[in-house]
Amino acid sequence: MTWVVVPAAGRGARFGGEVPKQYLDLLGRPLIEHTLRGLLAHPSISGVVVALSPNDPHWPGWRALESKPVLTCMGGGERADSVLAGLLALPDSVAKDAWVLVHDAARPCIKSMDLSRLFAALKSDPVGALLAAPVRDTVKRSDADGRVEATIPRGSLWRALTPQAFRRDSLVRALEAAQRAGETVTDEAMAMERLGLKPLLVEGSEDNLKVTTPADLAVAESILRRMGDGRA
Ligand code: CTP
Ligand code: MG
Numbered sequence: 001m002t003w004v005v006v007p008a009a010g011r012g013a014r015f016g017g018e019v020p021k022q023y024l025d026l027l028g029r030p031l032i033e034h035t036l037r038g039l040l041a042h043p044s045i046s047g048v049v050v051a052l053s054p055n056d057p058h059w060p061g062w063r064a065l066e067s068k069p070v071l072t073c074m075g076g077g078e079r080a081d082s083v084l085a086g087l088l089a090l091p092d093s094v095a096k097d098a099w100v101l102v103h104d105a106a107r108p109c110i111k112s113m114d115l116s117r118l119f120a121a122l123k124s125d126p127v128g129a130l131l132a133a134p135v136r137d138t139v140k141r142s143d144a145d146g147r148v149e150a151t152i153p154r155g156s157l158w159r160a161l162t163p164q165a166f167r168r169d170s171l172v173r174a175l176e177a178a179q180r181a182g183e184t185v186t187d188e189a190m191a192m193e194r195l196g197l198k199p200l201l202v203e204g205s206e207d208n209l210k211v212t213t214p215a216d217l218a219v220a221e222s223i224l225r226r227m228g229d230g231r232a
Contacts, residue, residue: 102188131202
């Protein structure tokens with residue numbers, strides 16, 4: 001059985017507005033409720049730790065959802081700080097070498113099938129894995145004037161999604177090492193890569209989008225409507 005750390009301490013600067021995006025209404029519920037229920041409904045997941053901003057007035061105060069525990073802790077200034085705080089707040093029953101998943105609060109459309117695919121990949125993996133989507137568009141690099149400097153072959157390019165799964169202790173050590181080095185890592189895989197490790201890419205659904213701008217909210221709504229309650 002596996003625990004999930006959910007960083008939810010962001011301000012949503014790119015989204016804008018007063019209420020952070022993870023608490024916006026999505027089909028009559030706070031966005032983060034879809035995220036947490038989507039995770040906790042999976043039979044291999046036993047609980048979540050949610051990293052919140054200090055004195056978060058929007059957190060509904062759940063202690064359990066889907067009959068599984070919901071713990072909280074205080075997040076930090078960067079996403080990686082919030083993830084590290086969440087890992088340190090895991091219950092003692094989570095073994096040092098247990099797999100722990102990290103999933104963005106801002107990804108409400110996580111599907112059961114994607115979680116199962118990630119768990120299946122972990123069975124035979126020594127390092128850890130992340131959901132990712134192959135890049136479909138042609139990719140350009142710009143120069144300082146906003147002109148195309150180069151076309152980057154997309155064959156080996158992926159967009160990193162979440163959940164990302166690593167062993168509890170290894171991930172703590174990797175995030176602490178990045179912190180000590182003063183390097184901001186934008187996902188867990190990047191912290192592991194710094195140490196020379198090569199996380200496994202597991203192809204995940206394009207539906208598992210991160211709500212970043214207001215336009216994404218409408219897309220997430222239509223995806224959730226299509227998924228219904230089954231989340232297959
Ligand atoms: N996050 C966090 N702690 C931070 C920054 C981000 O827990 N200091 C969380 C966000 O709440 C979100 C996830 O990390 O669920 C992914 O981050 P992102 O989409 O970048 O959210 P924000 O940082 O809130 O948005 P922005 O970058 O536009 O400000
Ligand atoms: Mg951010």
